[in-house]
Amino acid sequence: MSEQRITNEELKVKLADLLPGATVTSDLAGMPVIAVVNDAYVAAIKTLRDEPSLQFAILSDLTGVHYPNDPQPFEVVVHLTSMHLARQIRVKVRAVGDPPTVPSLAAFWQAANWHEREALDMLGIVFAGHPDPRRIFLEEDADFHPLRKEFPTRGYED
Amino acid sequence: MAESRYMTLNMGPQHPSTHGVLRIVLELDGERVVAAKPVIGYLHRGIEKLAEGLTYHQILPLTDRLDYTACMNCNLGYTWAVERLLGIEDEIPARAATIRIIMAELSRIGGHLIWLGSHAGDMGATTVFIYAFREREWIYELFEDVCGQRMTVSYPRVGGVSQDLPAGWIDNCRAFCKKMPQCVDEYERLLTNNRIWQARTKNVGVLSEADVYEWGLTGPMARGSGVEYDVRRVLPYGGYENYDFLIPLGETGDTYDRYLVRMQEMRQSVRIVEQALDRLEEGPILADIPRIAPPPKVDVGTKIEALIHHFHLVLEGFDTPQGEIYFPSEAPKGELGFYLVSDGGPKPYRMKIRVPSFSNLQSMVRMAPGRYLADMVTLVGTIDICLADVDK
Numbered sequence: 071m072s073e074q075r076i077t078n079e080e081l082k083v084k085l086a087d088l089l090p091g092a093t094v095t096s097d098l099a100g101m102p103v104i105a106v107v108n109d110a111y112v113a114a115i116k117t118l119r120d121e122p123s124l125q126f127a128i129l130s131d132l133t134g135v136h137y138p139n140d141p142q143p144f145e146v147v148v149h150l151t152s153m154h155l156a157r158q159i160r161v162k163v164r165a166v167g168d169p170p171t172v173p174s175l176a177a178f179w180q181a182a183n184w185h186e187r188e189a190l191d192m193l194g195i196v197f198a199g200h201p202d203p204r205r206i207f208l209e210e211d212a213d214f215h216p217l218r219k220e221f222p223t224r225g226y227e228d
Numbered sequence: 229m230a231e232s233r234y235m236t237l238n239m240g241p242q243h244p245s246t247h248g249v250l251r252i253v254l255e256l257d258g259e260r261v262v263a264a265k266p267v268i269g270y271l272h273r274g275i276e277k278l279a280e281g282l283t284y285h286q287i288l289p290l291t292d293r294l295d296y297t298a299c300m301n302c303n304l305g306y307t308w309a310v311e312r313l314l315g316i317e318d319e320i321p322a323r324a325a326t327i328r329i330i331m332a333e334l335s336r337i338g339g340h341l342i343w344l345g346s347h348a349g350d351m352g353a354t355t356v357f358i359y360a361f362r363e364r365e366w367i368y369e370l371f372e373d374v375c376g377q378r379m380t381v382s383y384p385r386v387g388g389v390s391q392d393l394p395a396g397w398i399d400n401c402r403a404f405c406k407k408m409p410q411c412v413d414e415y416e417r418l419l420t421n422n423r424i425w426q427a428r429t430k431n432v433g434v435l436s437e438a439d440v441y442e443w444g445l446t447g448p449m450a451r452g453s454g455v456e457y458d459v460r461r462v463l464p465y466g467g468y469e470n471y472d473f474l475i476p477l478g479e480t481g482d483t484y485d486r487y488l489v490r491m492q493e494m495r496q497s498v499r500i501v502e503q504a505l506d507r508l509e510e511g512p513i514l515a516d517i518p519r520i521a522p523p524p525k526v527d528v529g530t531k532i533e534a535l536i537h538h539f540h541l542v543l544e545g546f547d548t549p550q551g552e553i554y555f556p557s558e559a560p561k562g563e564l565g566f567y568l569v570s571d572g573g574p575k576p577y578r579m580k581i582r583v584p585s586f587s588n589l590q591s592m593v594r595m596a597p598g599r600y601l602a603d604m605v606t607l608v609g610t611i612d613i614c615l616a617d618v619d620k
Contacts, residue, residue: 097551097552097553097554098312098313098315098549098551098552098553099312099313099315099553099555101553101554127441128441128444128446128457129444130444130446130556130563130565130582131554131565131567131580131582133567133580133582135569135577135578136578147567147580149554149565149567149582151457151462151556153455153456153457153462156462156463157463158463158554158556160554179441179442179443179444180442180443180590180593180594181442181443181444181587181590183590184586184587184590185587188586192276205269206268206269207268207269207272207619207620208269208272216274216277217276217277217578221277223277223278223280223281
């Protein structure tokens with residue numbers, strides 16, 4: 071493992087340089103958070119994965135969060151890991167349109183396939199270009215998305 | 229309807245080797261697997277949704293129900309995550325931090341033993357199952373002695389651990405550490421040079437280093453292919469940076485290599501437990517933060533103030549900083565991550581659990597084509613899935 075010890079602050083400066091147009095902030099624990107607009111999402115992921123000085127080559131997680139009061143209520147959150155830097159980062163993008171849509175990362179990682187199906191199933195986020203857009207946990211004829219905030223924890227029927 | 233020369237076969241959802249309810253839709257050309265599609269969700273309990281309605285202390289028992297073969301690792305991954313959200317990682321007493329390392333590694337050995345017993349048993353080596361469950365029983369007795377529970381332990385608390393080690397526990401644990409490497413030798417004598425075992429596992433389910441990145445594999449699934457990704461080393465947490473241990477790696481990335489990696493990991497976990505036992509010092513087991521950490525159990529049973537305090541912390545909870553964190557930890561099966569989004573209240577706004585089995589299981593699609601039907605049992609075993617972990 072070619073480990074380069076880099077501080078989160080140094081990494082943030084580097085990310086801001088490499089991703090013009092993206093907003094780079096920190097979370098509560100100092101992990102760099104990159105917010106990109108829908109159109110710049112795929113290009114940003116490509117840079118993060120392929121740039122030799124970053125090498126965020128592992129798609130650790132991909133999920134969604136529902137903010138019903140926001141104009142674009144669905145946010146897709148991606149966690150990437152770089153063995154090269156021994157760091158993890160978070161990339162956020164808002165889904166646009168109706169149904170809320172975000173480009174799929176399945177062309178970058180096979181791993182994205184199931185994570186995106188889960189976000190589709192749980193939140194109803196559509197991933198444009200996904201090779202197999204089916205529900206993953208719930209039955210195929212379900213007409214609800216349980217992790218949406220309006221969905222009651224007990225469900226609509228017993 | 230067009231004639232297909234392939235036969236479609238459902239393996240599962242109730243098949244003895246899938247250890248849970250997993251269905252794999254197989255396309256078969258005679259005995260050869262052409263394509264395999266895992267179908268999951270039979271055990272989905274909506275843990276992430278349930279968590280949004282519970283306070284942080286109330287969520288803990290749900291995490292037992294993720295990977296129930298290694299509950300302690302799931303509990304700890306969660307408590308560490310909440311502590312990072314609260315920014316109290318540095319305030320955990322040394323004794324509690326050391327006990328947590330001991331429990332995490334014992335649980336890792338226990339998880340690997342279940343994997344070993346069932347994996348070998350599935351392929352006909354039933355003796356290994358009996359041997360592995362003998363030592364697993366010892367680990368569960370150690371858990372039972374300390375917290376009264378064998379499987380769904382819910383032992384850690386946000387701020388420390390719920391109970392101190394009882395008298396004689398350390399000696400019993402040391403005896404286990406002394407015995408365990410000999411037991412691993414014993415398992416290895418049954419399998420490592422066994423020609424049948426090698427024939428069933430060598431060059432079966434080969435994953436290259438590129439596959440590891442492509443499929444997001446972690447844990448022994450990554451290390452078996454030579455990718456040195458162990459969260460304990462790459463992104464240390466909970467004090468792991470102070471322990472001396474090796475990260476076993478495979479070369480060819482086949483089922484046999486992953487077997488060897490897990491066997492070596494059990495030996496390394498014993499080393500970590502021994503180091504932790506040496507370091508164990510007297511002191512408190514819960515952080516002195518009354519706003520967050522529950523009062524000592526003995527006080528809850530004897531003092532009305534402590535009882536009220538306990539009720540208050542569990543039922544009403546504590547406020548958290550507004551914001552979010554992601555906490556990865558190394559569970560026996562791979563990276564267990566908790567992504568917590570807080571709106572400042574006592575319940576998480578969103579809790580996403582990145583479970584290792586989910587990502588690892590997907591690699592079945594890559595490994596199965598070209599293998600014989602009988603190898604499917606080997607492949608399910610080598611991924612080391614727990615369906616409760618996959619389905620959440």
